[in-house]
Amino acid sequence: MDDKPHMTRRQILVQGGGAVLFTTLFAGERPARAAAPDVTTSWVGNTFSGATEWVQDFVFNMAVTPDGTIYTVSFWDEAGNYAGVYKDAHMTGNCPRANGDAVAVNSTNAYLSIGTGLTAFTLAGAATSLTFDVGSPPAAAAAGDTQVIATDRARNRVMVFDAKTGALTRTWSVNRPGAVAVDRTSGEIWVVANVTRDTNDGHFWHVDRAEPARILHFSNTGAVLPGTIAGPSPDWIPTSLAIDRDRNLLVGDNGPLRQVHTYTDLSAATPVKARSLGQAGGIGAGNPGLVRPDKLFGITGVGGDSAGNVYVAMCEFGTWLRKYGPAGNLVWQLMGAEFVTTADFDPGTDGQDVYSQQNHYRMDYTKPPGGNATWVGYSLDSVKYPQDPRLFLTGHQHHVSSPSLRRLNNNRLYMYATGMYCSHLLIYRYEGEIAKPSGAIFKAHWTGDDPTWPPYQPASGEWIWRDKNGDGKFTADEYITTGTGANSPGNCWVWFVDDRGDIWEGGDRNLRRYPLQGFDGQLNPMYDYTSRVTLPLPQPFTNVRRLHYEVATDVMYMSGYTAAQPFENAYWKECGKVLARYDRWSTGNTTPTWTILLPWNVSATPPVTTVSWAPAGDYLFSCGVTTRGQVWAWRAADGSAAGNWLPGANVGGVSRTGWVDIPYGLNAMKRSDGSYQITVEDDLFNKVLLYSWLPG
16 A cells, blocks of 8 residues: 555635535645536525524424514524524524523513523523523423413423512422413413423423323413313324414324314313314325425424414424414425435435435426425334334434435335444335335444333344334344344444445454345345355455445445554544555455545644545545535545535535534435535534536
8 A cells, every 4th residue: 555645735616606616736736727617515404504594403392472483492403503583484593502392482581491490581582680490391381471381390290480580479280291381361371281201312202101191271370270172082192382363272283193283162161173284194194204285293382473373393303393374374494304414315316316314305406506405205204103213313322314225126215324323224115205114233232212112122232123024113023133142343333235235334353244135025125144244354454444335346445444544542433544445346356456545634723534435436525524514536446536625605615514423424426417416414504415516
């Protein structure tokens, strides 16, 4: 291997739009002309580019003012917008430091979770010194002009505070209290009972098995009033409440119906469900997973304004805010759905279909950046497949973040996905727009937020699961083990699925290949330990961190560390310093055709390392961690540098993109017109960057 000194580089940018001139400058050279035509920057997964506004990572609840201003709250946003404020389909502000599940608003203030209580904010989003001590993170809140109500899930009680002083005025008991609403005219209060919500990253709702979910009716002094609401079905999950302009009760139901119900005659012994917004069954209705304005999922908040519009917040590890007119027509939607993930291209549609781990985008490359992607499918059905790993491998650990799409088994579409720490590989089979859990390979017994998931997993050691009966659930007879109870070797970062469907794994001291054993009666790909093949690491590697095997050309690419370019512990997720190509791999050839040093200079500002790469056509593309959305291109034939580029001004440039936080944060493909499409994770503003490049 020829260990050449690392090149230094500069970039020349074209101002305006999404165009970036693509160039390579070496140390000591004068600025050169562009080496290739313009690169166009676009994105998928967020309504906005991030240059000046964006839709936040999550939304756990919301409150709406009479003029249609939306106040939200969540537990995280990478760019600090935990509690965004929105109006007329734009982000207009933020309530800094708010964090949790509870938000309420009246004519003078917004009230949001901070720690174990609520803090009053001005309507402009400035925190005040007025606080309300709940004693635990509140489950929900509501506000009139004289009182603020919070539900305390830790002590099973409703708490009413003076809105001006923060003094506690009264409490009463409710079993597992959740959402709450107050009629600002009468002061009457509605509280969801027998439903609680996790405070961990999953934020699931749980209905008390001994008591069905109910909405209870109280006076402003806590006296029980007639009008208990049992819901439209025994398995409903009322997650959110609000009073509309007509003093009717809006109920967000995230049970199997996935609708927003309007209840009238609230003073009657049995209030009337007058209407429901959305198709019964939500995203699972009709053509399951196909996006439609009236198909809901993950309902976390509801509200209404003085004009009779209804607002719905949805969150299943993303943010969707919708405004519906009085007649139920969709007025607008905001979307922020791609936090710490990348997206891959359907290999069967020439780059026209792009998939993240939950979303499907249809591309029209003739349209301008930001307008060339249409959200057409949502692949997670949490009602039909309640044990879907995407529901449990959640939150800050980012265990489902890197999808890879393959066409197998008579051109059927499959998705393989891993996460930030590469502890597993998940397998899904698409049925229309729904990605059905199909299989998984775990390197060790899984311990997560929910100790009951996955059910029946082996007590120790690595395991393979396959959905033999086709119900998408984990059953005791669907696991395969090695029989030793041992874990897979640690410090392994390789996961790759080739075009045959073979899975490559390992990299610590050897490589392991799981040959595809065919497909079962449920169309699941079959893998086992008996057929697993172990291969030594080829020279010059002491550790392999990534690989890509091209079946059609019999070319293997690998990156990792060597004796001359060793691993550095501080850069644990990187793909290594050396990239190599091996021709005629299947013949046993382990002599590299070429090796190159990948960008690596940890003394630079920011530090330059390489975390992800992918070959496509005649090139390979790579990116780093702290270098954010910058991409390098290399000629596949000889490994020579072809250039590099930065994100365009339309997304705010490189400073308005985030670190590439995941090991597999870049995908690439060559389209039939000769253009290259490259996706790169952008966790800062909750989207995936999409570059288009047509080489000269």
